[in-house]
Amino acid sequence: MGLFITFEGSEGSGKSTQTRALYERLNAAGYPVILVREPGGTRIGDMIRAIVLDLQHTEMDPTTESFLFSAARAQLVNEVIKPYLALGGIVICDRYADSTYAYQGYGLGRNLDELKTLTAIATGDLHPDISIYLHISADEGLERKQRHNGELPKGVEWNRLDAREVAYHRRVAEGYQALIASDMPRWRVCDARLSIDALADITYDHVLPYLAKITRIDTPGK
Ligand SMILES: Nc1ncnc2c1ncn2[C@@H]1O[C@H](COP(=O)(O)OP(=O)(O)O)[C@@H](O)[C@H]1O
């Protein structure tokens, strides 16, 4: 029931930009759709997000970090995502389980099998129907985010995970490549250096074949 779409990619790859664009298009076309982001998307999840991303929390243990992400995810899945999918709606999620594997697994060296077990518990084995990967090198993505010399544009944040060293972000990017290679059918890889509008067209095209099973709430333009 419903359609579960996730967006993944390095920092600065354009996930926030593209998830919003897709949400707006689907909404304008009359589809029942919600947009959520990880970590967060619920009242409790947003509180966990503040703890995880706080630049001052330099002492956070990787195990703590993994559990906090999973706790926020469990709340989001059970409070928001599953109920909306059960109604036949479309859920767009800005980051999901693959971020845990890429960041805590490949980035921080946590055991992938353990992370998968933790994620299965947190999500009740809820997997995305389609995952869009916005591909950009770690260096270029970080550069995009920092371009404004510390003064980030509205809606763009610089957090504890962004602040980790470039080598870490490179491991994350390589991790995504490995994740994609191991589960190709679910992934749609897009070149994140294309223009914002071109990418919005491409991602919409990727989603289009899945829309046949979604009942619109109203006629567009009505
Ligand atoms: N296709 C694009 N080309 C150039 N700049 C982009 C593109 N998409 C997003 N940006 C810019 O890059 C920065 C990071 O984008 P954002 O959507 O916040 O990425 P993410 O959510 O993946 O970290 C923002 O300043 C945004 O305006």
Ligand SMILES: [Mg+2]
């Ligand atoms: Mg973002």
